[in-house]
Amino acid sequence: MTEPFDTPITREGTLLVGPWRGPRQMLAEQHYDGHASIHDDATAQKLGFKGGTIEGPTHFTQFEPLAFALWGERWFREGCLSVHFRAPVFEGEEVRATIEADTAMPSRAKARMERLDGTEILTGSIEVGTGNGPTALEQRLASLAPLVDPVVLRDVHVGLTSQRIPVRMGADDHMGNYYPFTLAQKRLRMTETSDRFATAIPMEMISVLIQHKAGEDRFPVRGPHVGLFADQEIRLIDGPLEVGADYEVEREIVGLSGSKRTESMWVKSRVYRPGGTSPVAEMLLNSAIMKESYATYAAEHAALYGS
Template sequence: MASETLVRTETLAGGWVKPRNRWQGAPNSIHSDAVAKKIGMRGGTIPGTVHLSHFAPLMNELWGERWLRQGSISMFYTFATLDGEQVRAVVERPPPGAGEDVQLAAWVETPEGRKVCTGTVAVGRPDATAYVRGLELVNAGREEIRILDNMSPDLELLDKPDYVVKDGGDPDGVIRDPQMMYRALQPYTPGVTVTDAVGFFGATEVCLRAGPIRTGIPYRKTARVVCVGASPKTEFAWFDSELRDEKGTLVAEMRHMTRWMKVSSPKWTT
């Protein structure tokens, strides 16, 4: 994770990094070259959530520990990168006179200026709606759904009263990396994992309401489907998940979207 920060007039930009594809060779995975190229991608892709990590040094510089208590990162993934391709995180600088509650435009870019993901980061309780939360969710008609025929809006996926986050914390158990926050809030269960189609992440929004998230502490973790939709090339589902402490306080919540390629599924190709 790069700590170098370049200060410019209107933005803060993190140092260039080269994420590695640690999922190369996974079966039926868009992260594998052979699978990805078969469905029209350039090669095995870096998961979108990896790029959330690039913002951690900028969030620390802007807001320090406060971001871990009441912060958010909200990204819509727009361009898939490959193993070792350079990227960096960029955040709009707070305007003069910005108060303690502020939301800023943010994105990850390539050296050519292509945006890998775009959205917002925030601290406190700003009036503005986070980027992903502001997107309209449109359910598809059931006749348009084949891959995700076992999903429906409001379907409860899990309710774990003694869920413990085991990985990703610092020596004090505090999770500081937004990618690891995603993993703590990951909504999937075996019953909704789609194995006959190739999936990839479309958007992720993590909101810390009474953070930080910590390892080794029991939470009640819940997740549900909030939208099942379709585009010409994909089917997709939106998920909401939460972590609550033993008192019922909302510690963190996430809205996440995954897409599945129609061309990769026998339900669309046969």
């Protein structure tokens, strides 16, 4: 079997450790709703970050060689990575991915990424196949209290579902204002290289395939606002997803939660082949909206719920 990666991996008992890598920022010019995003330095700094953050799924690529080392080709057919993002990463910083195998459950492992200073960047589960019990995010979503006193999301409800939207990712297809680059350009800056990614969409770019037309779902979210990915799970069911192939995406709101600074919308996206009835991939995403980025948040909250 030809190895798809040349990534050096260290084994420490049941722990697989990847190399330190410096992920690259490619969303500095991302725009949606007529404004810049959390990945823009000025926008991010207004919200208390030191600069534009690197998008969370960028880190998924560092886990792919580790998962292949553990599960081989099965990873590309039915792999799943499910993580909670705990700290942002900025260009110039180095991070390292690890997965810890579970001898009692060989189809699942723990996933973790850390910065050089030891800061935990993300944590969760990684697995192949189904029947392994709830993923890290399924457990997390079930444990969260429901959103109270919503403002930005006050017209949104669990169960709201979009129409199917056609999507495609050719090697040289520009992915729009949400993702101002092509797969070919992204491959030149990914932390791990593989000839496989000429025909199979890398896991981090499955996020792009699903999200680049997210604005067409017509969910009644108030704006403009700035959001970030707080939790993300990508699951291949009948993979890999193919470069240049046509797919359809359906999105469903499966949860609403919140914190002191955010209102969160949990969306399950399902990817189908055109006209298909069974999804070939799924993504669970917690898009956390920064309350302070919605200009009239305080006034609308007071009008709706009192001081």
